[in-house]
Amino acid sequence: MSGIWGKNVQVSIFGESHGVAIGITINGLPPGLEVDMEQVLFEMARRAPGRNELTTPRKEKDQPEILSGLLDGKTTGAPLTAIIWNTNTRSKDYSLLKNVMRPGQADYPGRVRYKGHNDHRGSGHFSGRITAPLVFAGAICKQWLAQKGVTVGAHIQSIGMIEDESFADQKEVTLEQIRSFKEQQLPLFNVEKETEMKDLIVEAKEDGDSVGGVVETFVLGLDAGYGNPFFDSVESQLAHLVFAVPAIKGIEFGTGFDIAKMRGSEANDEYYYDEHGQIKTRSNNNGGIIGGITYGMPVVFRAAVKPPASIKKKQQTINVEEGKAAELEVEGRHDPCIVPRVLPVLEAVTALGLMDLMMGGQHHE
């Protein structure tokens, strides 16, 4: 049942890229939550394709149609279902791909797993398009979180080898900064890197190739005491959702893999009382989570996004129908870099994971 996730807020996603529609049912939303649809549509537009020269020209409005669970702008508490009709599909682009397995795509493993019955058009249920309903759900979760003073933000940490500053380099990250990220084509702390990054993406596109990158996500305003040790740690909860996002190949919390190079005396986050008597730590190498439980500092993680697999450049592969080697140049409309579009999806699944966690009521006051 790979399409269902959650304990306290449960989501169930469905649809194929070139089918009739895609969508989601959300169970467990509290009744009476006012949903600002403008905000929901804004979040969905951040993920939608065809917004600028850096993404696929497939233009899709990603307009959700709400079938249940919302009355007079407020959640009823019953399952909330939204669908998005697929209106801009060109399946003939994909007819050749039924038997020729695209390297780096789910064609081969998906064919074996589903005994050849999977919808292969536009990657079917494996498509990044299925993340649109997740952004819909995440946008609602963000509104619930906002009422609790919790905000999720993200910036592009890197595209290829070009790096932005990190969250840890900043003195303070304000809500204003997070709002301005949402307006940027490439959300960056150091906006001077934008041109370099754009040039790299355009260069890859002109080569018929693609580039990847890293997204850094952070959560502000989360109190100490959420989470659990072992199987239900906050890291497990978030990593589960982050790896559900297509194209994610790695995650690290706080200082991540670099913590292995430090001594304990450097890695430990020393506690102190700030001027308001609040407990803080001087560093945040543990990314806001120790023992699987939040300690009141921002939760910070970075996720590696791979260069999208569908490229025009000639590649060697196989034709499984003929049982022979084959050459492939992927036609159709593809992104040379999906990092800016994956970023709002990562924010959305983080919001979903946090709401599920907080609704579990593990926080001891």
Ligand SMILES: Cc1cc2nc3c(=O)[nH]c(=O)nc-3n(C[C@H](O)[C@H](O)[C@H](O)COP(=O)(O)O)c2cc1C
């Ligand atoms: C928003 C979004 C858009 C995507 N667009 C593309 C794309 O245009 N071309 C492509 O090859 N992969 C794209 N992907 C990634 C593929 O869906 C993914 O690589 C594939 O399903 C295999 O899964 P895996 O990379 O997680 O192993 C996209 C992913 C997301 C989240």
